[in-house]
Amino acid sequence: MFFNLFWSWNVRGLGNRVKRASVKKTVAKSKPGVLFLQESKRENVDDCLISQICGRHHNFSFIYFTSIGASGGLISCWNESFFIKKSNIIHIRYIVLVGKLLTLDKDCALINIYALNNHSERRELWEDLRRVIGGLRLPVVLGGDFNIVRRPEEKLGALVQHRAMGDFPDFIEDLGLVDLPLNGGSFTWSSHREELSYYRLDKFLMCWVFRHARIDHRNRQGGL
Numbered sequence: 631m632f633f634n635l636f637w638s639w640n641v642r643g644l645g646n647r648v649k650r651a652s653v654k655k656t657v658a659k660s661k662p663g664v665l666f667l668q669e670s671k672r673e674n675v676d677d678c679l680i681s682q683i684c685g686r687h688h689n690f691s692f693i694y695f696t697s698i699g700a701s702g703g704l705i706s707c708w709n710e711s712f713f714i715k716k717s718n719i720i721h722i723r724y725i726v727l728v729g730k731l732l733t734l735d736k737d738c739a740l741i742n743i744y745a746l747n748n749h750s751e752r753r754e755l756w757e758d759l760r761r762v763i764g765g766l767r768l769p770v771v772l773g774g775d776f777n778i779v780r781r782p783e784e785k786l787g788a789l790v791q792h793r794a795m796g797d798f799p800d801f802i803e804d805l806g807l808v809d810l811p812l813n814g815g816s817f818t819w820s821s822h823r824e825e826l827s828y829y830r831l832d833k834f835l836m837c838w839v840f841r842h843a844r845i846d847h848r849n850r851q852g853g854l
Contacts, residue, residue, distance in 0.1 A: 635712065636834055637662035638773040640744070643671040643700075644683065653683040663712030664727075666742035668775045670694065670703035680707065693727075695720050704774075706742045713740070719762065723755050724774075726762065736839070739766050743774035749797075752778060756801040763805060769837040772807070776833055807835040 637660055644650055644667075657665065665684070672679065675694040684690045690707040697703030706725045708715065712732060719726035727740040741759070745752050763770055778798045802809060810833075 635661070635663035636666075636740075636771060636773055637664065638666040638668070638742075638775075638832060638834065640668040640775040640832060642669050644679065645671060650679075650682045654685060657684050663709045664740055664771075665690070665705075665707040666773045667705040667707075668703075668742070668744040669697075670705050671697045671700050672703050672705075673697055673699075675703075675705055691715065693718055693720065693725060695722060695725060698722075702744060704742050704744055706740070708740070721758075724759065726766075728766065728768065736769065738769045738771065738837075738840075739763070741770060741772045741774075743772055743776060745775065745777040747777045752776075753797050756797060760801070760804065769839050770805070770807075771837070771840055772833075772835040774832065802835055805835075806837065808838055808840075810834050810836060 637657075639653065639656075641649060641653060644653070653667075667683075672694075673696050675692065675696075680690060680692050681688065684707060689709050689711060691710060692705060692707040694705045695703065702722065704723075704725050706727055708727060708729075713727070713729055714732060715727050715729040716737075717728045719728075723744055723746070725742045727742075728737075729740075730737050741763075743755075743759075745755055759772075776798065
């Protein structure tokens with residue numbers, strides 16, 4: 631079974647040493663086959679930075695989309711003994727890796743996502759991803775920060791935006807994806823207002839063939 635190993639984290643910036651050391655420690659412990667990072671807030675990503683977050687003797691290849699100033703930024707890393715990349719699509723809100731999962735001997739697409747907290751822009755993103763995934767005609771794994779909940783139980787202490795939420799379940803259903811439970815807790819982000827609210831914004835959505843995958847996320851409460 632290959633299923634250790636899809637891992638995602640909205641790091642909210644990799645500019646300080648403490649954050650990079652925290653990511654490195656978690657990568658060393660979890661040993662992911664694929665690593666998705668969102669909000670790198672880095673205009674440049676090089677081998678030196680990847681060594682700082684994956685270890686000096688890592689076996690990771692990577693591609694990235696630069697941040698726009700101090701906003702956004704995506705990094706997708708994969709272990710060459712786990713996944714072989716054949717092609718890719720790089721977009722401001724997602725990175726698609728097309729290749730083969732070696733332990734399953736199966737071609738697939740792995741998609742790292744960072745959606746904005748804006749209903750109309752998310753709706754455009756879902757439509758764009760429908761088009762991309764439909765054109766690939768491959769099993770897919772989507773992971774990252776979707777910035778929306780799927781159902782009311784994924785919010786605690788906040789009002790549910792039913793209109794915005796409605797587009798997201800439709801997107802999942804239209805593509806026949808499975809919303810896998812996450813390791814590490816029920817929620818992945820919390821507000822810092824006087825009255826705390828909790829959300830599950832980070833997810834992995836997968837085709838049925840990957841339904842037994844082990845996945846992990848990091849709780850973003852308070853940042854680092």
